[in-house]
Amino acid sequence: MSLDAKSTGLATSVYSPRIGTRQFIGKVWRWIFFGSTALAIVLLGLLLWSIIEPGWSWLSWNLIANPPSRIAEKAGMNPAIWGSLWIVLGSGIGAFVVGLGTAIYLEEYAAKGRFNDFIQTNIANLAGVPSIVYGLLGLLVFVDLLHMGRSLIAGCLTMALLILPVVVISSREAIRAVPSSLREASYGLGATRWQTIWHHVLPAAFPGVLTGIILAMSRAIGETAPLLVVGGASQVLWKPDGLFSTFMVMPLQIYNWTGRPQEEFEHLAAAAIIVLMIILLLMNSVAIGLRQHFSKKARW
Amino acid sequence: MELMNIKLNRRSLAAITAGTVALAPFGRIFAQDENVVTYEAPENVGDLSGSFESDGSSTLGPLTEAAIEEFAAIAPNVRITNGISGTGGGFERFTKGEIAIANASRPIKDSEAEAAAAAGIAWYQFDVAYDGITVVVSAENDFITDLTVEELANIWASDGGVTTWADVRAEWPAENIELYGPGTASGTFDFFNEAILGEREVRTDYTPSEDDNVLVQGVAGSANALGYFGFSYYEENQDILKAVAVDNGAGAVAPSVETISDGTYAPLGRTLFIYVSASELQGRAEVAEFVKFYAATADELAPSVGYISLHADDQQSTWDKVVGAIDGSVAPDSDSFGTPEASPAA
Numbered sequence: 001m002s003l004d005a006k007s008t009g010l011a012t013s014v015y016s017p018r019i020g021t022r023q024f025i026g027k028v029w030r031w032i033f034f035g036s037t038a039l040a041i042v043l044l045g046l047l048l049w050s051i052i053e054p055g056w057s058w059l060s061w062n063l064i065a066n067p068p069s070r071i072a073e074k075a076g077m078n079p080a081i082w083g084s085l086w087i088v089l090g091s092g093i094g095a096f097v098v099g100l101g102t103a104i105y106l107e108e109y110a111a112k113g114r115f116n117d118f119i120q121t122n123i124a125n126l127a128g129v130p131s132i133v134y135g136l137l138g139l140l141v142f143v144d145l146l147h148m149g150r151s152l153i154a155g156c157l158t159m160a161l162l163i164l165p166v167v168v169i170s171s172r173e174a175i176r177a178v179p180s181s182l183r184e185a186s187y188g189l190g191a192t193r194w195q196t197i198w199h200h201v202l203p204a205a206f207p208g209v210l211t212g213i214i215l216a217m218s219r220a221i222g223e224t225a226p227l228l229v230v231g232g233a234s235q236v237l238w239k240p241d242g243l244f245s246t247f248m249v250m251p252l253q254i255y256n257w258t259g260r261p262q263e264e265f266e267h268l269a270a271a272a273i274i275v276l277m278i279i280l281l282l283m284n285s286v287a288i289g290l291r292q293h294f295s296k297k298a299r300w
Numbered sequence: 301m302e303l304m305n306i307k308l309n310r311r312s313l314a315a316i317t318a319g320t321v322a323l324a325p326f327g328r329i330f331a332q333d334e335n336v337v338t339y340e341a342p343e344n345v346g347d348l349s350g351s352f353e354s355d356g357s358s359t360l361g362p363l364t365e366a367a368i369e370e371f372a373a374i375a376p377n378v379r380i381t382n383g384i385s386g387t388g389g390g391f392e393r394f395t396k397g398e399i400a401i402a403n404a405s406r407p408i409k410d411s412e413a414e415a416a417a418a419a420g421i422a423w424y425q426f427d428v429a430y431d432g433i434t435v436v437v438s439a440e441n442d443f444i445t446d447l448t449v450e451e452l453a454n455i456w457a458s459d460g461g462v463t464t465w466a467d468v469r470a471e472w473p474a475e476n477i478e479l480y481g482p483g484t485a486s487g488t489f490d491f492f493n494e495a496i497l498g499e500r501e502v503r504t505d506y507t508p509s510e511d512d513n514v515l516v517q518g519v520a521g522s523a524n525a526l527g528y529f530g531f532s533y534y535e536e537n538q539d540i541l542k543a544v545a546v547d548n549g550a551g552a553v554a555p556s557v558e559t560i561s562d563g564t565y566a567p568l569g570r571t572l573f574i575y576v577s578a579s580e581l582q583g584r585a586e587v588a589e590f591v592k593f594y595a596a597t598a599d600e601l602a603p604s605v606g607y608i609s610l611h612a613d614d615q616q617s618t619w620d621k622v623v624g625a626i627d628g629s630v631a632p633d634s635d636s637f638g639t640p641e642a643s644p645a646a
Contacts, residue, residue, distance in 0.1 A: 070366040070605055149398075150353075234358075234384040235365040237372050246353070246381040256384070259511050260362065261536040261606055266513075 051277075055270025063271055067237040068253065072264035077272055080253035082239035083152070084221055084279075087249055090156030091163060092217040098160070099167030100209060106168075107175040108197055127165035134162040135226030143230060150231055153243040158230045162223065163216035170212025174205040207294035214287035218280055224251035250276045336612045337619040339596035341374050342589070348375050350586040355383035356390020356403035357487050358510070359530045360572045362605040363429055364403050367594040370601065374593075378586045386510075387487030388412075391575075397421055400580040400587050404573045405431065405487035405530075406494075413637050422578035422632035424625045426591070427618050428598045429607040432560035433492055433568040434534040435544040440523040443472055446545035446552035449496060449567065455479070455526065456493075457500040465524065479506035480518040480527030486510065492528055495567040516541065528568075531555055532606025560608050572607065578632040581625055588626045595622045 066076025102123075110116050138158030148154040178201050186196040202209075227249055234256045236248035250272065257269035354364055361384040368380045385393065387404045394402035395415035408416075408425070416423060435452065437444050443465070447455075451468050454460035455477065465472035482489045493502050509515050512529045519527040520540035534543055534555070545552035548566045559565035574594065580587045595618050599609035610618065624630030 067369075067372075068365075069369055070362060070601075233353075233381045234361060235368065235382040237369065238379055246351075246379075259358065259513060261512065261530075261533045263536065 051270050051273050053270075054267050055272075055274050058267045058271035059274060060271075063268070063275065068235055068248075068256075072262065072268050075257075075265075075268055077248075077250060077253045077275070079236045079239045080248040080250045080272075081275075081279075083236070083247040084249045084251075086152055086240050086247065087155050087159055087227070088217045088221050088283075090152070091159035091220050092213055094156060094160030095163045095167045095216060096213050099164050099213075100171050102164075102168045103171035103175055103209075104197060104202075107172050108193065108201065123165050123168050127169060130225075131162055131223055132225040132229065134158055135229035137161065138226060138230045149244065150233070150246060151244040152240045152247045155227055155230050155247060155249075156243075158226050159220045159223065162226060163220050166216045166219070167212055170215070171205070171209045174208025174212065175201060177208060178204040207291045210294065211287050211291045214283060214290070218283050218287075221249075221280060221283070222251060222276070224249075224255055227252060228255070250279075336615050337596045337599075339593055341593075345375050345589060347377070348586040348589055349377035350584060351379035351381070352400040352580065352584070352587055353381045353383065353393075353398070354390075354401035354403060354574070355385050355393050355399045357387040357405040357572070358384040359387075359405040359431060359486075359488060360403040360428070360574070362532075363572070363598065363602055363607055364401070364574070364594070366601040366605050367590075367597060370597060371590050371593050375586070375589065378590065380590060386485040387490070388485055391415075394423075394575060394577070395419055395421060397577070400577050400584075401591075402575040404575055405570065406491045407573065408575060408637070410638060413634065416634060422634045423575050424578060424581065424621070424630075425573050425575050425633045426595060426622060427571050427610060427614055428574055428594065429572045429602040429610060430560050431570055431572055431607055432531045432555040432565050433488055433495075433528050433570065434531050434555045435526065435528045435546060435568070436519050436534055436541045437526050437544060438520050438523050439540050439542050441525075441542060442523075444542075444544060446547055446554075448547040448552075449549070452496050452546065453498075453500060456481075456502055456506075457497055458503040459500065460503070475524045478518075478522050478525040479503075480515045480525060481506050481508055482512070482515070482529060483508040483510045488528075488530060491570055492568070495570075530606075531560065531608070535606055557608050561611065576625075578625070578634070582628060591622055592626070595619050 062074055062076045064076060064081065065078055066074055067079055068077065069075040106116060106119065110119075135158060138154060138161065142148045142154040142157050143150060146154075148157075182200050182204060183196055186200050191199070231247060231249065231252065233246055233248055234252070236246055238245075240247045254269045254272045254276070257265040257272065260266075354368075361382060365382050368382055371378065371380070382403075383390070383393075383399075387402075387406055390399070390402040390404065391408060391412040392415075393399045395412055397419055408423075435447065447468070455462050455468060456479070462468055462477065464474045464476055466474040468477075481492070507518060509518070512533045515527045515529050516533055516537050519525040520537065526544075534541055543555050545554040546565070546568060547553070553559050553565050555565050555568070560569045563569060574591075576587070576591055581591060582588070595615075598618075599615050602609045609615070621630055625632070
């Protein structure tokens, strides 16, 4: 009892409500966090303004429908838009097949252990490798060793490699999020491992896998460095007409225009950036839409 | 189809239609020689097909791209892709046989010619336009108007011992010079070092960029900056930059269309070349036709992308060489490259 009294006494003597001070500190933190949010938004706004202000009046049908030209007024980036779409589609399909396969193996088949951890760590590290390194790899392996030349297929494969780690990681997370009760129920009814994966795990994980793929494709559409090395072109007047044709992508076209001496091309580059951003936003909206659509179908 | 059908922009049109000397819009003065070579497309030009690549100098890139663009209008089935890997990067691909045409802002190096010979590639060199590497300071700089070649060399050499303007000329302020220049892959970098420094080592403590617009912004932003790049980037930014006249021992000469064209802007005036593979030129009708088109129209296209057209006699000799190269009566330049007559007899 004496102990109780002592401890209570101690507590009362130390404890002081300091309501005002504590609430003040709370407010300070609130404003610090608000400040960092505001800073990010203001910077983003400035960035958007610095693109939209010079580029807005240069947005035109020519920009989308015409090939590049030395005369800014009639210059467009039609071949670059087609090239970007081909690259994104090709690399997306490549990364989807290989990436999902890797994720299924690592999550559903491979024994948990050091080897699995080793692979996992490596994939996570690969996601952080600078993109130019993938470009040099693509130049060596696809362009030179496999004699693909500076072609669309070499570009697609290089970009597929670049986005592969991200696809593997997001697919693994999507597969891991599928409740194990679902698998156990399937096994309990006598399904094989493959039947369980095909009929239950994959459909349940699909929205997550798809979102990961589309976000990775959004990254691919904005990448310049690897394609600067693998593609190498600065002017292509035609849209790609086959896997082995030369190609141009939007970020390269923008890079090329910003390097021109004439000021009109800087405005044109800004307008091209607006088009690129619109395409990116569309892709991300599709990703969100698909996720919503497929999530509704989940039945557990 | 006649060349007259080709659309040219206002500037070049003004320069061409006015004939020999034209006062173009935007206060530019173009001293144009008359167009001595007229391109007449053969009747079957629209039937030509095939695809090939050119690559190389980013300086010459816009001119080659302009020629490709106009050629595509008369030969829509010939697909030519241009790259801007830099003069050195272009020669690397050219000497491996990957591309038909290399754009170059300097002559081929011995090592590159050897690589071509080893790969069995014979080549021709054709002059297509002139350019003048322009030494610039900010428009805010009020003390500098000219530099001698030796002063320029001291500024850029690693052993020049120059850190402030006062180290160049005693009466100039003791403010640190901020240097801007192209990166090492650039033909402009090679040409400048050879013309100004000769055997001396270039300093490395300057701000390099492969993007000339970055150099323009860097130099324009500081009264103590100095840089150099192709004439077209100066020409487009005359409001924020000042060109420095260069004194090669015979008085200071400022870069202009006239002084570059007549050769008095020395030693930084230069010729821009295309190198064409002999086997591609003689073996493929679409390559031959494009090179003819390029040689004949370069003088009209050059001003529209900021370069200076060849004189009448150089235009004519480029044209004659192209025609001779195609029918094989002119031997490839690779045959005579590095032969004893080019170097002093031992």
